[in-house]
Amino acid sequence: ETGVTQSPTHLIKTRGQQVTLRCSSQSGHNTVSWYQQALGQGPQFIFQYYREEENGRGNFPPRFSGLQFPNYSSELNVNALELDDSALYLCASSPGVATGELFFGEGSRLTVL
């Protein structure tokens, strides 16, 4: 069984650029959530996708957007990058909205210069 995989693992962007991060969910999982983790902090919920529809959003501006594809993989897009967007971006999948356990990937480390 393949776990949650994320790409790229590391990337560097400059202010004002746009970035796309990708996540392949664990086999059989139809729900994907994205989190942002700043250095020394716990992860912060960005949004969740269930069967290709956004199903919950945290306190993040509209320049953070996402997609979920028919195979349940997902993308996180961030436009107009700011220095404070530098963080570890984590993707988590689960077999449904109401299950007890989330499976996290190892994250994509974004640095904005």
Add this chain to the structure above:
Amino acid sequence: DAKTTQPNSMESNEEEPVHLPCNHSTISGTDYIHWYRQLPSQGPEYVIHGLTSNVNNRMASLAIAEDRKSSTLILHRATLRDAAVYYCILRDVGGSQGNLIFGKGTKLSVKP
């Protein structure tokens, strides 16, 4: 979601039991208590969860106070691999599954 309070850090010796406390005095009747841990340079990993009764699995045990205002994660024999940040999280059974609210957690150090 309700908030939790955990010590910032704890230390343990290898092969000894570790008790990680969590206070959640504002817990509601429909909140499950979840624990995740995050090893260095990895994403969080599910450890255990429970509602009212104590729970055991291969990784740990969860002891829940009778009034549910506190809980303790028990690692029965700490290993060096258990060094991680441990997060105690409350989840409303009616809430969005993805919306876990993480605090800063407890950083556990394990000494050989």
